[in-house]
Amino acid sequence: EVQLVESGGGLVQPGGSLRLSCAASGFTVSSNYMSWVRQAPGKGLEWVSVIYSGGSTYYADSVKGRFTISRHNSKNTLYLQMNSLRAEDTAVYYCARGFLGTSRDQSWDYYYMDVWGKGTTVTVSS
């Protein structure tokens, strides 16, 4: 069964650090595009970061320079290292498997996420 299970969330003080993990089963993390998406309480979805199968990494401006996405191939696990945490980073964090393709008219790339974990909650508060 294809599955993602996040862990590592919790309560952390502003300025602190936390590392989230996302263990995959049924597929290989390193062969896929993998993303982190978060959702603040009562708010919509916000993309955080993506790692390409080739290893390239990209971040939302709101987390650039503070968060680092990585993966451990032998553990088949995705990570999100979060440093210098702020109150506005409080959210449920989801990991998701992505698929990159090209639109029907070949003019635009698309990316969608077909497998999601259940999420892990991060609370940044003193």
Add this chain to the structure above:
Amino acid sequence: AIQLTQSPSSLSASVGDRVTITCRASQGISSALAWYQQKPGKAPKLLIYDASSLESGVPSRFSGSGSGTDFTLTISSLQPEDFATYYCQQFNSYPPSLTFGGGTKVEIK
């Protein structure tokens, strides 16, 4: 950055109703749009990708259409399990980033 505007932000409908949700992009994105359904306390679920391709296992009452800047998600006959929040999402290649619409909450009338 490309913005996605969904409308309405919420709607009330009855079981059996036909429901249409709109997503407008701030610039043309061809057909590169996905739709997700999210129920309270649950992870999002992919419904539609490339504007109109139905994800495997998703009921055929869900359909997507559109290209360029205007997109729609249609539920042909609303079922009790369809009451949820729906999000559109697009992707920028250079530099890579993803954007979600603000969401549309579908409630029971």
